Amino acid sequence: MVKTYYITTYGCQMNVHESEKLAGILSKKGYIASENIETADIILFNTCAIRENAENHAFGNIGALKKLKKNNKDLIIAVGGCMTQQTGVAEILAKKFPFVDIIFGTHNLDDFGKMLDKKISSKKRVVEVLENEKQICEDTPKFRTSYPNAWVNITYGCNNFCTYCIVPYVRGRERSRKMDDILEECRRIVELGYKEITLLGQNVNSYGLDFNDENITFPILLKKIADIKGDFRLRFMTNHPKDLSDELIEAMLYSDKICKYIHLPVQSGSTKILELMNRRYTRENYLEKIKKLKEKIPNISITTDIMVGFPFETEEDFLDTLNLVKTCRFNGAFTFVYSKRKGTIAEKMDGQIEEAVSKDRIQRLIDLQNQIAKEISLEYKDKIVEVLCEDFDTKKEMYLGRDEFNRMCYFSSDENLIGKFVNVKITKTGGISLVGELV
Ligand code: SAH
Numbered sequence: 001m002v003k004t005y006y007i008t009t010y011g012c013q014m015n016v017h018e019s020e021k022l023a024g025i026l027s028k029k030g031y032i033a034s035e036n037i038e039t040a041d042i043i044l045f046n047t048c049a050i051r052e053n054a055e056n057h058a059f060g061n062i063g064a065l066k067k068l069k070k071n072n073k074d075l076i077i078a079v080g081g082c083m084t085q086q087t088g089v090a091e092i093l094a095k096k097f098p099f100v101d102i103i104f105g106t107h108n109l110d111d112f113g114k115m116l117d118k119k120i121s122s123k124k125r126v127v128e129v130l131e132n133e134k135q136i137c138e139d140t141p142k143f144r145t146s147y148p149n150a151w152v153n154i155t156y157g158c159n160n161f162c163t164y165c166i167v168p169y170v171r172g173r174e175r176s177r178k179m180d181d182i183l184e185e186c187r188r189i190v191e192l193g194y195k196e197i198t199l200l201g202q203n204v205n206s207y208g209l210d211f212n213d214e215n216i217t218f219p220i221l222l223k224k225i226a227d228i229k230g231d232f233r234l235r236f237m238t239n240h241p242k243d244l245s246d247e248l249i250e251a252m253l254y255s256d257k258i259c260k261y262i263h264l265p266v267q268s269g270s271t272k273i274l275e276l277m278n279r280r281y282t283r284e285n286y287l288e289k290i291k292k293l294k295e296k297i298p299n300i301s302i303t304t305d306i307m308v309g310f311p312f313e314t315e316e317d318f319l320d321t322l323n324l325v326k327t328c329r330f331n332g333a334f335t336f337v338y339s340k341r342k343g344t345i346a347e348k349m350d351g352q353i354e355e356a357v358s359k360d361r362i363q364r365l366i367d368l369q370n371q372i373a374k375e376i377s378l379e380y381k382d383k384i385v386e387v388l389c390e391d392f393d394t395k396k397e398m399y400l401g402r403d404e405f406n407r408m409c410y411f412s413s414d415e416n417l418i419g420k421f422v423n424v425k426i427t428k429t430g431g432i433s434l435v436g437e438l439v
Pocket residue numbers: 050051164165166167201202203238239240265267305306307336337338339340341
């Protein structure tokens with residue numbers, strides 16, 4: 001009988017794509033995806049360590065697998081990703097959950113197939129976490145699960161060491177993929193009929209810096225991908241404000257294929273806090289970049305990440321953040337309460353903020369952002385937008401997709417439109433997503 005696998009993914013898009021590689025490795029070995037976790041022969045957790053609650057979630061869900069293992073002794077349970085890559089975590093996990101069969105980190109994800117073989121042939125637990133990153137592996141198969149969108153890595157790792165962030169410790173130093181490898185992958189994706197490419201990197205703007213070649217930069221890469229023949233959209237994330245260049249703004253205007261959308265995490269509106277975070281830009285620098293983006297690309301959609309409760313954040317600093325949000329009028333914002341991460345610089349800072357204070361601040365921030373998003377949404381009423389249909393929502397019994405500006409839109413159709421660009425006239429606004437009719 002065919003063996004099956006079930007993958008649970010935590011964290012960012014990078015991890016979602018990493019899971020597509022794990023699925024690719026398993027598919028190549030003849031495994032197929034299982035609809036539900038209970039009946040799978042292999043259960044794989046691809047974890048995240050960005051905030052404490054991401055880890056608690058994973059720990060809780062791994063613990064709950066004990067029952068399944070009891071009922072099925074042949075079940076293989078594997079845990080990998082950013083959480084297990086942290087110093088000492090694999091040992092804790094191994095001790096706490098003796099029923100976990102394979103533990104690996106981020107640096108040896110491409111070797112998952114070998115670890116699985118080892119487990120099956122030796123019948124012994126395999127724990128392999130490498131201390132350092134290896135060279136980029138180009139031949140890991142991918143089983144893509146997000147048609148019509150395809151994720152494409154352009155860089156791995158991060159050199160920025162923002163003082164709150166665990167990513168540089170668990171993903172290693174920044175490495176860029178060769179431009180030819182990226183272009184080849186993008187060409188293949190378009191040939192296969194994918195309609196959207198999203199380029200991934202912790203900081204896409206620093207793509208190519210490790211090659212020290214002025215002909216290998218992110219804006220040049222973006223233009224070259226846009227030159228690929230075919231009907232597709234091009235997105236990229238994430239951008240670090242300190243590295244957002246005029247060349248990138250100009251490159252965004254180069255082709256209609258490049259979405260006029262940018263995710264530009266600000267983190268805080270207070271220069272004092274930004275400095276403590278080691279973000280290497282000031283409130284004024286950030287506002288200037290936003291101004292320039294809006295001037296050069298008048299209809300641009302900008303989203304951001306904001307954190308509250310970073311050490312030493314006073315009410316005044318927080319008001320600076322609220323104020324910046326009012327000025328920028330972001331199309332969307334992911335908001336977080338600062339979470340202490342072991343081994344980071346901020347962990348050891350004095351001035352940690354009480355939970356009640358952070359909770360109050362995040363609520364005020366969410367209320368403000370919701371109000372702004374609602375106002376922006378109202379401007380969509382009766383407009384016709386081009387939507388790439390992505391999925392069918394079985395609860396709402398409607399198709400859904402996003403416009404160029406990354407705004408979600410629902411609509412009805414008798415015909416399956418997944419993977420097609422359609423025009424939708426917006427009839428209902430005000431919520432997180434829009435509702436409209438095909439025109
Ligand atoms: N490389 C991306 C961010 C990846 S993490 C960038 O630099 O923009 C995604 C978001 O998680 C960050 O933008 C930040 O807002 C949030 N984040 C990171 N570390 C965090 C922590 N310790 N506590 C709370 N939020 C955090």
